[in-house]
Amino acid sequence: MRTNDLILQTVTKVILFIILLFSIHLFFAGHYYPGGGFIGGLMTAGALVLLLLAFDMKTVANILPVNYRIMTAIGLLFSIGTGAGSLLFNVPFLTHAFTDVYLPLLGKTSLHTAVLFDIGVYLVVIGVTMTIIQTIGEDE
Amino acid sequence: MNNLLLLPILIPLFTAVILIFLNRFTIASRWVSALSFLSTVFVSFLLFQKVQADGIQTLNLGSWEAPFGITLVSDMLSSLLVLTTSVIAFACCLYSFRAIGEEREKFYYYPILQFLIVGINGAFTTGDIFNLFVFFEVMLMSSYVLLVLGGTKAQLRESVKYILVNIISSSLFVITVAYLYSVVGTLNMAHISSRIAEVGQPGILTVIAVLFLIVFGLKGAIFPLYFWLPGSYYAPPAPVLALFGALLTKVGVYSIMRTYTLFFPHDPGYTHELLGALAVITIVVGIIGALAYWDVKKIIIYNIIVAVGVILFGVSVNTTESLTGAIFYLIHDMLIKAALFLLVGIVIAITGTTNLKKISGLIKNYPLLGWMFLLSALALAGIPPLSGFVGKLLIIKSGFGAEAYWGAGIVLMSSLLVLFSVMKIFINGFWGIHRTYEEEEKAPVSWLLISPAILVIISVLYGVGAELVYPYILEAAETLTNPSTYINAVMKE
Numbered sequence: 036m037r038t039n040d041l042i043l044q045t046v047t048k049v050i051l052f053i054i055l056l057f058s059i060h061l062f063f064a065g066h067y068y069p070g071g072g073f074i075g076g077l078m079t080a081g082a083l084v085l086l087l088l089a090f091d092m093k094t095v096a097n098i099l100p101v102n103y104r105i106m107t108a109i110g111l112l113f114s115i116g117t118g119a120g121s122l123l124f125n126v127p128f129l130t131h132a133f134t135d136v137y138l139p140l141l142g143k144t145s146l147h148t149a150v151l152f153d154i155g156v157y158l159v160v161i162g163v164t165m166t167i168i169q170t171i172g173e174d175e
Numbered sequence: 176m177n178n179l180l181l182l183p184i185l186i187p188l189f190t191a192v193i194l195i196f197l198n199r200f201t202i203a204s205r206w207v208s209a210l211s212f213l214s215t216v217f218v219s220f221l222l223f224q225k226v227q228a229d230g231i232q233t234l235n236l237g238s239w240e241a242p243f244g245i246t247l248v249s250d251m252l253s254s255l256l257v258l259t260t261s262v263i264a265f266a267c268c269l270y271s272f273r274a275i276g277e278e279r280e281k282f283y284y285y286p287i288l289q290f291l292i293v294g295i296n297g298a299f300t301t302g303d304i305f306n307l308f309v310f311f312e313v314m315l316m317s318s319y320v321l322l323v324l325g326g327t328k329a330q331l332r333e334s335v336k337y338i339l340v341n342i343i344s345s346s347l348f349v350i351t352v353a354y355l356y357s358v359v360g361t362l363n364m365a366h367i368s369s370r371i372a373e374v375g376q377p378g379i380l381t382v383i384a385v386l387f388l389i390v391f392g393l394k395g396a397i398f399p400l401y402f403w404l405p406g407s408y409y410a411p412p413a414p415v416l417a418l419f420g421a422l423l424t425k426v427g428v429y430s431i432m433r434t435y436t437l438f439f440p441h442d443p444g445y446t447h448e449l450l451g452a453l454a455v456i457t458i459v460v461g462i463i464g465a466l467a468y469w470d471v472k473k474i475i476i477y478n479i480i481v482a483v484g485v486i487l488f489g490v491s492v493n494t495t496e497s498l499t500g501a502i503f504y505l506i507h508d509m510l511i512k513a514a515l516f517l518l519v520g521i522v523i524a525i526t527g528t529t530n531l532k533k534i535s536g537l538i539k540n541y542p543l544l545g546w547m548f549l550l551s552a553l554a555l556a557g558i559p560p561l562s563g564f565v566g567k568l569l570i571i572k573s574g575f576g577a578e579a580y581w582g583a584g585i586v587l588m589s590s591l592l593v594l595f596s597v598m599k600i601f602i603n604g605f606w607g608i609h610r611t612y613e614e615e616e617k618a619p620v621s622w623l624l625i626s627p628a629i630l631v632i633i634s635v636l637y638g639v640g641a642e643l644v645y646p647y648i649l650e651a652a653e654t655l656t657n658p659s660t661y662i663n664a665v666m667k668e
Binding site: 104105107108111112115119122125126127128129130131 | 176178181185188189191192195196234235236237238
């Protein structure tokens, strides 16, 4: 049975970008406030699941030709790499470093290696969630 | 501060990620995997030498000071176990090349293998009780995948049981850690130990000690929590079975050993008596199982339960001598169980059956397999000068010394019956009329023999060279009986 999901599809096209933007905001907010890679990743995955609900798997695979398992692996590589980077400076594993730099437009910005770690977490969360959802969805 | 003690965890973790990318190239995956385990063995050995030369090594992750951040601690016991684990992982990985089958390899077998070793090495190294839970989970998640990989009917059935049991025990683990945290207000194991010593272990902490026994007892398969083990371990193929049998239960045993010596040594009249009684019943139950079956896999699987009982009896006596024996026997058992499972795997590959009544006369065509099996069987039972002897001797001697006559007597008797149960395989399977089997030609026996050969040689050296190894084991046991060494090493930095 094919339901008429015109409303859902139309709304999704708009809502999707709002959710994605908000997830990126959450990701960066996590540096000093509640948020971060995990919750940001979950929200992005939520947006993608909404897309899957509104359209079908084939369409989504066409728009976003991403292999989520590889995405998970890249995320892990980011996180482990950031942690292991501290070995090069002979400080304990996972020790982070930060500095304040002056960037045009943004002004005084604090750059932190924890962001790299968080990008890893972000990618792993999206990758794992989407792999699970797709595996469950495939059976239908 | 020493990043070396992180490497036995970091190398497999990093390799696991690389292997996800390499998944399509089976041959490359195999060799990258083996190379990674080989380098893990190498760094574990370096770590062992470092601990031997400079005492306990610690690492405060992320540079957060000791009681606040997560600390990794490598004392003699943990470095020895990490070394043994890495050697077994390497052997099982080599064996998998020709035993696990391309289908499983394509489904991320090698990356999962690496994640399993991350969990096990991590559990042996961590000095934080909640982090121990995390590494347990890493290990369990990987073991779920390894158990179900291949998707045969038996595997699926047993996976459901195994996952259910472990989810219950994991949630109980978190609850127990929460109880402990609410009482002592810290998660760092050294800090917990010193705080418990300050308050002198009142009743509530003894309750927590028993809860820990239930949690780790479920993973380590002690009576009456062993019920899931014979079925679950029966399902997966030989190399996975060898890893499970040699390593997974031993992580539970190690955790009991660590918590009962570091946290709860103050009320041995209750906690250690209970542990001792359960250990003895575990031995008896394991023996009954091992004698009852005519299935080669089942016999060895029940011998895991016997060994867990023997080691924990040593822990329950709680003297330096008995702990030395327990550690000696623990390492011996890891090596020899892995070897036995791999050898049984070859027998199954040749004959295509696990039913002992359908196997006979193997020694005619496979003399090396036969003699290696005999050697491991003798070592398992503890015939001198092989590796099981010294550990059992120390455990029994200290048991009689502590007037635990019943327990020590049963350990002594169990050796005979263990010998009988494995000799049954040797006599019926290797002697007798020579038979031919359908699948015989296809079994890559000479390649498969390499891994158990490595393990059997190490185990023989371990037994014959007991005099050389003894000082290190003694040092490991002394650290356990003197928690202050451990506490000072962690809290000083």
